[in-house]
Amino acid sequence: MQIKGGGGYFDNRVYEVEPAVAWQIAILCVAEMGVEVAKRDDEMHLIEGTMNKKIFEVCVQTMDSTTCQLVVDCRKKVIQVYNWKPGDKEVNEFYDKFEHKLKEFAAFILCPHCKAKISSSAKFCPECGIAIK
Numbered sequence: 001m002q003i004k005g006g007g008g009y010f011d012n013r014v015y016e017v018e019p020a021v022a023w024q025i026a027i028l029c030v031a032e033m034g035v036e037v038a039k040r041d042d043e044m045h046l047i048e049g050t051m052n053k054k055i056f057e058v059c060v061q062t063m064d065s066t067t068c069q070l071v072v073d074c075r076k077k078v079i080q081v082y083n084w085k086p087g088d089k090e091v092n093e094f095y096d097k098f099e100h101k102l103k104e105f106a107a108f109i110l111c112p113h114c115k116a117k118i119s120s121s122a123k124f125c126p127e128c129g130i131a132i133k
C-alpha cells in the first residue's frame, strides 16, 4: 500500500523473514543512507530520524515468527498540501537497499496481491501475474 500526500510518502511491505533479522537489516540500511537517528527502540523495532530535512521513520512490525511488515514513512515537518509525485526517493532508496540485503539472506517476499511466497527478485508474481515493483 502506498499513500501519497501531505508532502510525504508512506509505504508498507510484507516480508517473509524473521522480524529480528528484518530489524537488523533495517538498522544497516538506515546507517548506510546516512539517516540521523534521533530515537531507536529495539523493543518496538522503531527508528526515528531525519534525512534531507525530512522526518524518516522505519518500523518493523511482527506478524508471526517468520513474517514481518516494514513501514517506512518520510515526510516534511510541516504538513503541506497534497503533492502527487510518483514516489519518494528516500523511501524507495530504503526498500532498494533492504531488498538487496534480504536477497543475501535468500529470503522470500509475499505477493502483495495473492500473498503467494515468491522470490524477492521476481518482477512478476508467478501465481497471479501481478507486477512486483
Ligand SMILES: [Zn+2]
Pocket (backbone or CB within 6 Å): 111, 112, 113, 114, 115, 116, 125, 126, 127, 128, 129, 130
Ligand atoms: Zn500474486
